[in-house]
């Protein structure tokens with residue numbers, strides 16, 4: 001873990017506190033295979049902080065169902081994810097939802113575009129070097145962004161919400177970096 005993350009933990013902060021985390025069907029499957037038996041997700045409309053889709057106009061239409069809800073991690077009474085403990089996330093890294101793994105990178109479509117300003121590392125000029133020296137390196141994040149969009153497109157195509165040709169178009173245009 002980076003010293004910045006340790007500082008966050010020491011201050012009782014976590015990047016995902018109070019956040020609504022969208023999860024893919026792949027995320028659901030990985031968490032179930034890990035052995036979580038209780039319900040861990042719910043379907044809800046966009047909260048106020050999520051109406052802009054993080055600045056990506058294509059994001060919300062891609063994740064919202066016809067009823068206006070999208071699949072998110074369930075939260076406890078304190079508003080935090082049910083997997084968040086006072087020692088951080090209780091899911092192993094390779095089981096965590098893709099959006100959790102991708103943070104603190106920003107992305108638009110399948111392109112990584114920068115870094116979320118809410119993370120203190122973003123205040124460092126050499127933020128990319130810092131991330132590249134950790135398990136949150138750019139190449140790994142790119143692969144996760146690609147997997148995220150693959151899983152979303154496949155689910156939408158299977159539900160008949162988008163055409164299978166869009167999946168193929170996506171496969172021909174994998175995630176990129178546009179920093």
Ligand code: SF4
Pocket residue numbers: 002004005006008009013014015103104118119120121
């Ligand atoms: S990724 Fe950023 S916001 Fe999250 S714990 Fe680490 S330093 Fe804090």
Ligand code: SF4
Pocket residue numbers: 016021073081082083084085088089090091096097100
């Ligand atoms: S799964 Fe882990 S990283 Fe993701 S929101 Fe929950 S506690 Fe945070």
